[in-house]
Amino acid sequence: MNLSKLALADGLLAAGCIKFGEFTLKSGLQSPIYIDLRQVISYPQLLAQIGQAYLPLLQDLKFDRLAGLPYAAIPIATAVCLAGNYPMIYPRKETKTYGTKAEIEGEYHPGETALIIDDLATTGGSKFEAIEKLTAAGLVVRDVVVLIDRQSGAKEALEQAGLHLHAVLTIREMLDDWEATGKVPAEHIAATRKFLKATQ
Numbered sequence: 001m002n003l004s005k006l007a008l009a010d011g012l013l014a015a016g017c018i019k020f021g022e023f024t025l026k027s028g029l030q031s032p033i034y035i036d037l038r039q040v041i042s043y044p045q046l047l048a049q050i051g052q053a054y055l056p057l058l059q060d061l062k063f064d065r066l067a068g069l070p071y072a073a074i075p076i077a078t079a080v081c082l083a084g085n086y087p088m089i090y091p092r093k094e095t096k097t098y099g100t101k102a103e104i105e106g107e108y109h110p111g112e113t114a115l116i117i118d119d120l121a122t123t124g125g126s127k128f129e130a131i132e133k134l135t136a137a138g139l140v141v142r143d144v145v146v147l148i149d150r151q152s153g154a155k156e157a158l159e160q161a162g163l164h165l166h167a168v169l170t171i172r173e174m175l176d177d178w179e180a181t182g183k184v185p186a187e188h189i190a191a192t193r194k195f196l197k198a199t200q
Contacts, residue, residue, distance in 0.1 A: 001173050008053050009174045011046045013183060015039055018174075020188035027123075029199065032191035033171075035148060037119040041075045050168075051079025054117070054145060057166045058084060061143050063115035065089055065108060069130045076147060077117040089114065091133040103133055110138025121146045121165055124154035128161070148174075152199055171196065 001009070012018050016039055023034040040047045058080075065087040068077025074090055081088040089106030108114070114134050118127060121144070131141050144158055149167035158165045175192060178184040 001169075001177050004053070005169060005173075006177055008049055009169055009177060010183065011043075011049060012037075012040075013178070015043045015046055020184060020192070032188065032195050035120055035150070037076070037147060038072045047075060047079050048083070050076055050147060051081075051083035053147070053168045054080045055084050057145050057168065058086075058115070061115060061145075061166075062113060063143070064112035065106070065114055066117050067091065067114040067130070067134055067139075067141075069116060069118045069127065072119045073117055076119055080117055091130045104137055108137070108139060112139055114139040114141055116141060116144040118144060118146045120148050120150060121154035121158075121167065122150045122152045124157035124165075127154075127158065127163075131161075131163070151196060 017035065017037050019034045019036070020032060021034070023031050025031050025034075040050060054076075066077050066081055066089070068074045068088060068090045070090060070093045077088055077090065080086065087107070089104055089108050091104050092102065095101060095103045116127065116131065116134075121127075127144055134141055141163065143164045143166060145166045145168075147168050149155065149165065149170045151171050155165040171192075175184075175189050179186065179189045
C-alpha cells in the first residue's frame with residue numbers, strides 16, 4: 001500500500017471509523033471488526049483526504065455525474081464532487097410526498113452515466129435498490145466506487161449484474177499494514193482474518 005493510502009487507513013483508525021472488539025452486524029453475524037464511516041463527517045481534514053483518495057480511481061472511468069448513496073456515502077460523494085469538480089446526484093431512500101416528489105435529487109438527464117459512490121462494500125445487496133432507482137430514471141450505471149471493500153462477496157455479486165466494483169482500500173491490505181506497523185494488536189488482526197475467511 002502506498003504512503004497516502006496508509007495514512008488514510010491510519011486516519012480512519014484514529015477517528016474511530018474502524019473498531020475492533022465484538023459487534024453484531026446488520027446480518028446478525030458476530031464480527032471482530034466494525035467499520036462505521038458515518039464518523040468521517042466529524043473530521044473535515046479526513047473527509048477531504050477521502051475525497052482526494054477516490055480521484056485516481058475515477059480517471060479511467062467514463063461517467064457524467066456521481067451518484068452518492070444515502071446516507072453514509074452522501075458526505076463522501078460531496079467531498080469527491082468538490083475534489084474533482086464532478087456534478088453529483090443522489091437517489092432518495094424515500095420518495096418525497098410533497099413539492100417535486102423527487103426520487104433523485106440533483107440535475108440529471110436520461111441517457112447519462114451515473115457513477116455510484118458508496119462508503120463500503122460488503123455483499124453488494126444494499127447497492128441494488130439504489131441502482132434500480134437510477135436506472136428507472138433512465139440513467140446508465142456501470143461502475144461502483146467505494147472507500148473500503150470488506151471482501152465479503154460484493155465484487156462478485158456486482159459483476160454478476162454487469163457492474164464493476166473499484167475500491168480505494170481493501171480490508172486485507174489495511175490488516176496487513178496494521179500488523180506490520182503494530183497499530184492494531186495481533187489478536188485483533190488474527191480474529192478478523194479468521195472471520196473474513198469464514199464469511200467468504
